[in-house]
Amino acid sequence: MLELKSLKKSYHQGSQTIEIFENLNFHVGEGQRVAIMGKSGSGKSTLLSLISGIIKPDDGDISLNSVSYKDLQESELNDFRAMNIGFIFQNFHLVSYLNALENVMLPAKVCNISKPREKAIKLLESVGLGHRMEHLPSQLSGGEKQRVAIARALIHNPKIILADEPSGNLDDETGNAVMDILFELIKKNNTTLILVTHSKDVANRCEKTYELLQGSLTQC
Ligand code: ADP
Ligand code: MG
Numbered sequence: 001m002l003e004l005k006s007l008k009k010s011y012h013q014g015s016q017t018i019e020i021f022e023n024l025n026f027h028v029g030e031g032q033r034v035a036i037m038g039k040s041g042s043g044k045s046t047l048l049s050l051i052s053g054i055i056k057p058d059d060g061d062i063s064l065n066s067v068s069y070k071d072l073q074e075s076e077l078n079d080f081r082a083m084n085i086g087f088i089f090q091n092f093h094l095v096s097y098l099n100a101l102e103n104v105m106l107p108a109k110v111c112n113i114s115k116p117r118e119k120a121i122k123l124l125e126s127v128g129l130g131h132r133m134e135h136l137p138s139q140l141s142g143g144e145k146q147r148v149a150i151a152r153a154l155i156h157n158p159k160i161i162l163a164d165e166p167s168g169n170l171d172d173e174t175g176n177a178v179m180d181i182l183f184e185l186i187k188k189n190n191t192t193l194i195l196v197t198h199s200k201d202v203a204n205r206c207e208k209t210y211e212l213l214q215g216s217l218t219q220c
Helices: 044-052 074-084 100-110 118-125 142-154 170-189
Strands: 003-012 015-029 031-038 059-064 085-089 160-164 192-196 208-213 216-219
Touching: 015 044, 015 216, 031 118, 044 059, 044 085, 044 192, 074 085, 085 142, 085 208, 100 118, 100 142, 118 142, 142 160, 142 170, 160 170
Parallel strands: 031 192, 031 208, 085 160, 160 192
Antiparallel strands: 003 015, 003 059, 208 216
């Protein structure tokens, strides 16, 4: 479903070259839930950015659902990402001037999905926020913000969700409650998940856990 082939990626900062991946190969099957662990700076966020197509590898290729990113023009890749990928971030990344409902509706509008409002209301209810739809992000708690972000990530029925430390800014109890909701929804939809986390408990919810160390992913 997701295939990374011989990926190479370095960053260039002045005269310094930071090599992140020299030859990374990785495969994730449809509906699989995979956790990625690893020290800060090991390249976990870079890996998610490569999978999303936001940054390009120096060499190698990525394909999602048999579509090779190499075969897509920039605008096609942007559309492909919008249609097929959902994102959840540690810092929520909600649009500050839009209320919860409007935030959740955003991807549905971009993807031209029918009845975005009805779908967003249903999703907000399913994450337990039916009573917070008109609140701005600044009027929501951290756990509530992440539940809005989960609803937003799922509204267009993406093939895959990329979650970068989604419970990293939440206390254990809130983080667990938010992860319960995420896993319940993605299981129901058979959504593939790649989840970066520092928490072994969160990783244990996934079928497979990999450690990213010196540019290689090793199953734990
Ligand atoms: P992680 O998410 O595992 O903490 P990152 O993927 O964010 O790691 O970063 C991996 C390494 O690459 C770090 O050493 C970081 O400083 C460096 N890095 C990340 N993004 C850039 C960039 N845009 N330019 C230069 N170096 C970067
Ligand atoms: Mg990171």
